[in-house]
Amino acid sequence: MTDRPRSPYRSTRRGQRRPATPPTPKDPARRVAYDVLRAVDTRDAYANLLLPAQLRDRGVTGRDAALATELTYGTLRRQGSYDAILDACVDRSLRSVDAEVLPLLRLGAHQLLSTKIPPHAAVSATVDLARRVVGQHRAKFANAVLRKVSVRDLDEWLAIVAPAAETDRAGHLAVVHSHPRWIVEALAAALGERPDGGLAETERLLAAHNERPRVTLVAKPGRAAVADLVSEGAAEARYSPYAAYLPEGDPAALRPVRQGRAAVQDEASQLVALALARVPVEGTDARWLDMCAGPGGKAGLLAGLAGQREAHLLAAELQPARAGLVASAVRRSVRDAARVVVADSTRPAWREAAFDRVLVDVPCTGLGALRRRPEARWRRTPQTAEELAPLQRALLHRALDSTRRGGVVAYVTCSPHLPETRGIVDAVRAERTDVAAIRAADHLTEAPDAAAGDYVQFWPHRHGTDAMFLALLRRV
Structure with missing residues (x-):
């Protein structure tokens, strides 16, 4: 009697046959982390977008998902330190190491130097992963390098390199x-x-x-209250009256978040939008504009505030995919107070002086959100800021042109880099005679220590928020 080959199908009670469930990959947490790190290196993927998708698509949950998250973000945050250490452990320059192998070495270094994983387990698991993704020969190379790394702890290595x-x-x-x-x-x-x-x-x-940021939620005005979030396990926030902190767990597990009545949004991001809404304006206050609205966090908050005042928000976004995210963020706002358009705000599709309040959250280097997007620090260069400056100036000019006399503009960046913040605002103010600065801190009394002259600058180490910059300007 000969053995039959195992069928890829399994039988059901009624005799039907369906594909068998594929086996779970060995060590799914490290494999997901490696694949995300590789994608970040080779195709400029964003870890905060790719990692959740990979975990979901591969069915990685629980402790494996937590490990994959720690390995991915921990490796990206400490990449510069690890590269200096690995360079000391490689016979040739680290630049000569294969692009497929380098993420493995960084992943192993993170386990050895910054986690409680036993050294022998960290090396063994990483080398086993290397055999499966880069082959036996290069796995031997990874083994030799990681064993050199394992002879010292992180502080000892940093004292050397x-x-x-x-x-x-x-x-x-x-x-x-x-x-x-x-x-x-x-x-x-x-x-x-x-x-x-x-x-x-x-x-x-x-x-x-290099610390893990806490999760901050926003209760959308008119649709949810902070008390709704607190009742589900969140804690009241320090600054924003619409914010709550989630100590642990998945935000999507909270009912207000699932229902679209609340969302994840950094507290400083909430405050700069609130400041714009708080500045007094004489005359009409019915038309608001968000010029660079994607992905929609500030637009979602402004839509609720506008609806409560019987005002209307126009949210403009250049990229159609991001405009779709904005539409989701403002959906079912109070009085359906928002409309989303795909438009290039440097060439406005609206007439000049049409709006009472305008938010321009310009594209920037993102140096204020390095806790959440650690890979950004390795992508940005001084030239990045120089290349962005003309766009930032143009957008601020168009924002002022779009604002009626007596109206107010909020210029916002998620970067504290001076050429992107006061450098842009001061340059535009010098080029125009119809602009007056408003002391922004007067409209953010919750955080008086964020004042920076006429402007406001939040900081992770002072406020526990992203490093958000705000300038308020009145068209006069």
Whole structure:
């Protein structure tokens, strides 16, 4: 009697045959983490978008999902430190390492240096993954490198590979806290610190970028209250009257979030939208505009506020896919107060001086959200900011042109980088005679310590928020 080959189908009670459930991949958490890291490297994928999709599509849940999340974000946050250490453990330059192998080495280094996974388990599991994704020969190379990494802890390695703090403070912080040097220097300048002055507050900010951010929720005005979120396990927030903190768990598990009455939104992002809505305007207050609305967080909040005042919000977004996200964010707002259009706000589809309030949240380097998008620090360069500056200036000019006399504009960036914040606003103010600055902190009394002259600047290490910048300007 000969053995029959195993059928790829299994029988049901009624004799029907259907495909058998495929076996669960070995070590799904590390495989997901590797695939996301590889995609970030090779096709500029965003981890915060790709990782949840990968976990969902592969059915990875529970402890495996938590491990995949820690390995992905932890590796991206500490990538600069790990690369300096790995470079000391590779016989040749780290730049010569295969692009398929480098994410494995970083993944292994993170397990060895920043988790409680036993060293032998970290090396063994990573090498086993390497055999499956890059082959036996390169797995041996990964094994040799990771065993060298395992002989010291993180502090011992950093003492070896980081420049001396006494002679190169910025370079030292760049390696120890895993940021490109130019970002360290840019953040120090935004904080008013000099590289030769110790950079104490800059170091606190860099450390905050490597901490896991808390989840902040927004109760959409007119559709939910903070009490609804608190009743589901959230805690009242420190600043925004519409915010709540979720200590743990999946936000989608909360009923108000599932129903679209609440959403995830950073607290500083809520506050800059609130400040725009709070500035007094004389005359009509019926037409509001969000010029760069995607993905829709601020538009969702403004739509609720506008609806409560019988005003109407027009939300414009250049990219159709992001416009779809905006439409979801404002759906079923109070009085259906929002409309979404796909439009290029540098060439407005509306007439000039048509709006009473205008929000322009310009495209920027995103240096204020490095806690949530750690890979952004490795993609941005000083040239990125230079290339964005003309667009940022043009958008602010168009925002002012779109605002009636006596109306107000909120210029917002999720970056504290001076050339993107006060540099843009001051340049535009110097080019126009119809603009007056409004002291933004007067309309954000919840956070008086965020005042920066006429402007407002939030910080992760001071406020626990993204580093959001706000300037309020009146058309006069």
